[in-house]
Amino acid sequence: MRPSDFITITAMTALPEMLFTARAESPFGQVLLAASEVGLSHVWLDEDGQALARMRQAFPKAQLIEKLSPHHEAAMSHFTATPQPLSLHLQATPFQLAVWRALLDIRLGRVSSYKEVAAKIGKPKANRAVGSAVGKNPVFFIIPCHRVLAHDGGLGGYFWGLAVKSRMLDWEQARR
Numbered sequence: 001m002r003p004s005d006f007i008t009i010t011a012m013t014a015l016p017e018m019l020f021t022a023r024a025e026s027p028f029g030q031v032l033l034a035a036s037e038v039g040l041s042h043v044w045l046d047e048d049g050q051a052l053a054r055m056r057q058a059f060p061k062a063q064l065i066e067k068l069s070p071h072h073e074a075a076m077s078h079f080t081a082t083p084q085p086l087s088l089h090l091q092a093t094p095f096q097l098a099v100w101r102a103l104l105d106i107r108l109g110r111v112s113s114y115k116e117v118a119a120k121i122g123k124p125k126a127n128r129a130v131g132s133a134v135g136k137n138p139v140f141f142i143i144p145c146h147r148v149l150a151h152d153g154g155l156g157g158y159f160w161g162l163a164v165k166s167r168m169l170d171w172e173q174a175r176r
Contacts, residue, residue, distance in 0.1 A: 003144060004104035006083045010038055012091040018063045021055065022072040026079050027171055028164060031140060034059075035071035039087030043075060043140040045160050058091075058138075078142055081175065090138060095123075099133035106147045109176030111169070113151045127151075135159055141168065 016036040023032055023046070032051035034042040042058065044051035055064065074086040092100065098121045105120075106112050114134070118126045137145040140160065146168045150156035158165035 001083075001108050002105050003078070003083075003108075003142070004101070006078070007086045007088060007104055007142065008039075009088045009090055009097060009101060009104075011094075011097055012036075012041075012089055015059060015091065016041070016062055016089075018065060019055070019059055020065050020067045020069045020072070021052075022066070022068045024072070024076050026076070026141065028141070028167060033072045033075055034064075035069045035075075036089045039089035040071045040075050040139060040142065041089050041091075042138045043142055045140050045164065047160075075139075075142055086142070088139060088142070092136075093133075095129065096133040096136060099130055100137060100143045103134070103137075103143050103145055103148065106144055109172045111147050111149050113149055114156070115151050117148060131157075147172075 019034045019036060019041065021032060021034050023030060028045060030046045032044045032046045032055065033040065034055055042055060044054055071087065074084040077084040078086065099117060102117050102120045114127045114130045118124055118130045134145045134148050137143045146158060146165045155162050155165055
């Protein structure tokens with residue numbers, strides 16, 4: 001199963017004036033989700049309790065409304081064996097969008113490398129730029145940036161730490 005079978009991405013043309021937020025438990029800990037009316041915009045792992053502060057930094061002018069939305073429910077289904085269709089509404093450059101769409105093609109329980117992703121998007125020498133775009137993924141787990149490894153097969157880096165990345169890969173491998 002590829003996430004691209006269930007997930008579509010729409011680029012933000014302007015920052016939303018209103019975001020709906022919800023907290024939920026994932027297999028990896030509590031997450032804070034944010035969605036516009038168009039789609040899911042952010043998923044933060046909230047191990048340190050600072051996710052709401054990070055959201056306020058990312059969207060300083062948005063009115064935050066704590067209310068469960070269909071986008072939140074669809075996002076949480078991606079932690080189960082029956083993912084629902086999900087719309088993402090993301091602030092990104094065209095390059096970031098290309099990288100994130102390529103990541104959506106990596107099947108559950110599989111991995112890729114920065115070099116392979118760069119080749120897939122037609123930029124075979126852009127390994128570092130791909131790494132930067134992967135690191136800016138705003139939707140924890142949903143866009144599977146954790147499935148991208150270093151060219152030598154090592155874990156590489158991960159915004160949430162290598163222990164979380166390793167747990168995520170193991171969890172997915174067990175469900176494959």
